[in-house]
Amino acid sequence: MSLMVPEWTRETTTPTLAACKAANFPRLRYMGSKYKLVPQLAETFAEIGGTRALDAFSGSGVVSYLLKAMGYSVTSNDFLNFPTVISRAAVANQSEVLSDADIDLITGPAADDRDFIQSKFKGMYFTDEDRIFLDAAWSHIDNMSGAKRDLAIAALVLSAARKQPRGVFTFTDLRYDDGRRDLHLPLREHFRERAAEYNQAVFDNEMDCNAVTGEVFDISADGFDLVYLDPPYAPPKDDNCYVKRYHFLEGLSVYWRGQEIMENTKTKKLVKKFTPFSYKKTIEDALLRTFDRFSKSTIVLSYSSNAVPDVETIKRILSEVKSDVEVISINHKYSFGTHATAARRNASEYIFIGR
Structure with a gap:
């Protein structure tokens, strides 16, 4: 609530x-x-x-x-x-929000025949219907600008993260499907809900x-x-690579323009940033x-x-x-690892204040 x-x-x-x-x-x-x-x-x-x-x-x-x-x-x-x-x-x-018309447009029929996500990520992460939607959504977002474009991309990114088990893209199947609604809600409907959430978050703080x-x-x-x-925290073991975990969200935020995909990887991840x-x-x-x-x-x-x-x-x-x-x-x-051996979760978080 x-x-x-x-x-x-x-x-x-x-x-x-x-x-x-x-x-x-x-x-x-x-x-x-x-x-x-x-x-x-x-x-x-x-x-x-x-x-x-x-x-x-x-x-x-x-x-x-x-x-x-x-x-x-x-x-x-x-x-x-x-x-x-x-x-x-x-x-x-x-102050800007996505109007009902904006949301209807983005969740409606595609504006062109692009299929990058459908072909590049075929059989990965989402259903065929979801991948078709992501391409179609970007066909409309590409014609948007300013804060409305940012809101639409943010809602699209959050939709993909909510639909993917554990919110990470280190695996391509549904091994962690626990029956939650988010994992089975079509991305098109996710987008409508996430867009409404971001609209509610917008306010003017006069600064x-x-x-x-x-x-x-x-x-x-x-x-x-x-x-x-x-x-990023330097871990004593494992790694803390944000690109490995969230590469799909990073690519989705720019429709993979200017991104280098590691084609030989199972997850089609992006090259790690140092x-x-x-x-x-x-x-x-x-x-x-x-x-x-x-x-x-x-x-x-x-x-x-x-x-x-x-x-x-x-x-x-x-x-x-x-x-x-x-x-x-x-x-x-603390949510640090995503695998069975990540037992470091109970931790002390420190806040350092230097004046």
Whole structure:
């Protein structure tokens, strides 16, 4: 059941009301997502204050949305495209929604005879009917622009994620079909429901907000009161490759234009993007460079006890650029792995605050 959220105004918002609003943000099942930590983060952000905030690794978009609900001028960034589209649709967008006519058009007959998804992913992930719909939907989205285009792509991405077991694309069959409605609802109907969810999420916080795609080291460090960091966690074992898990969503967000598909792979995954945050050998230097880049802002970092480096190492690194470092530990059931041996889920989530 959705929570009843009062009409947003910057003058009356509180951490509790902002967290309540964020609880209604369309939920994407995403590795490392911070939906469950929203109440704690809201209290932390309220204590810090300020007016301009950066969410440097936006992922599911929920923290960017929380910051917007708290009245910040938000810059949302991610190194993948589909999280940026989500943030453009629900954070940067202040007023546009998809009309009933827009939704009817996208879920109606195709505007052309394109069949890229039908042919490239034949027999994979979805039904024939679903793959036909995805091609047809893009035949209309290609004629859209601005926030409406972002909303349509975000709804399409969320539809595909909800329909796929566990929300990841590391397998092509239905081995994890547990009978849930989401797994059997046609994508055409998913899209109608997801579009309605994103429409409900749109609101004007009376501040300039934007969303970009890029590396954290390319973001201008000037002017942010608050910088929130939730980088990919360097795991001691296994991997944390977002491209491997969400390659289909990334490709779908651009209709695979400009993407390199690894044709020899069973899942038709995309070439992995390098990030120094993913490896034990490079994570400490990457964190130090990031902390140093945003040393003039208050830094809030989320990190998990499932990852390396450990809490004391991160505290030491952050202390190199911040004289006042606070560490908050939160017991958290953390979604990290998707396989039977992923037993690291009960963990402590740390919130580091560097002033």
